[in-house]
Amino acid sequence: MTGHNEDIANHIADYLKKNKQEVTLEQLVDTDAYDLPDYDAVVVATYTYHDGDLPDEAEDFYEDLKDVDLKRTKFAVVGSSSKSHIHYGRAVDYFTMQLNSSNGDQAADSVKVDQEADEDDFKRIDQMADYVIKSLQ
Numbered sequence: 001m002t003g004h005n006e007d008i009a010n011h012i013a014d015y016l017k018k019n020k021q022e023v024t025l026e027q028l029v030d031t032d033a034y035d036l037p038d039y040d041a042v043v044v045a046t047y048t049y050h051d052g053d054l055p056d057e058a059e060d061f062y063e064d065l066k067d068v069d070l071k072r073t074k075f076a077v078v079g080s081s082s083k084s085h086i087h088y089g090r091a092v093d094y095f096t097m098q099l100n101s102s103n104g105d106q107a108a109d110s111v112k113v114d115q116e117a118d119e120d121d122f123k124r125i126d127q128m129a130d131y132v133i134k135s136l137q
């Protein structure tokens with residue numbers, strides 16, 4: 001909506017590339033959940049909408065995840081949302097639960113960011129990415 005998660009996703013992609021990882025960056029609405037087992041790791045960045053719901057454009061991806069076996073895939077979840085809402089960052093929690101239910105191996109604690117990521121948030125995000133890299137070694 002306002003580019004907060006796009007900024008985070010671009011930052012993570014750049015950080016991973018700088019650390020010699022091969023990265024595919026896609027919008028959730030264009031991502032086929034059935035392709036995820038082909039990747040060593042997936043990082044989902046999501047906002048939260050409609051009183052603690054997933055973004056509309058993430059729903060097909062989320063539903064398809066229920067049929068996917070991620071036993072060989074590491075994952076991490078991050079999301080910019082807003083502390084001014086009761087269900088702060090609930091979509092991050094939903095994705096974390098679903099990726100675990102799909103047998104994914106959680107490489108790092110999920111990271112919630114209040115609105116636009118600041119310097120401290122990017123430090124937490126880099127740390128999350130470090131754990132993802134470490135999980136692949």
Ligand SMILES: Cc1cc2nc3c(=O)[nH]c(=O)nc-3n(C[C@H](O)[C@H](O)[C@H](O)COP(=O)(O)O)c2cc1C
Nearest residue numbers: 001002003004005047048051052081082085088089
């Ligand atoms: C109509 C509306 C509903 C929202 N509902 C929630 C919510 O329930 N929980 C939450 O944590 N944030 C909520 N947000 C905040 C957004 O998730 C937040 O602004 C986020 O940074 C937007 O990310 P984006 O710029 O990547 O789209 C809502 C925002 C709007 C405009």
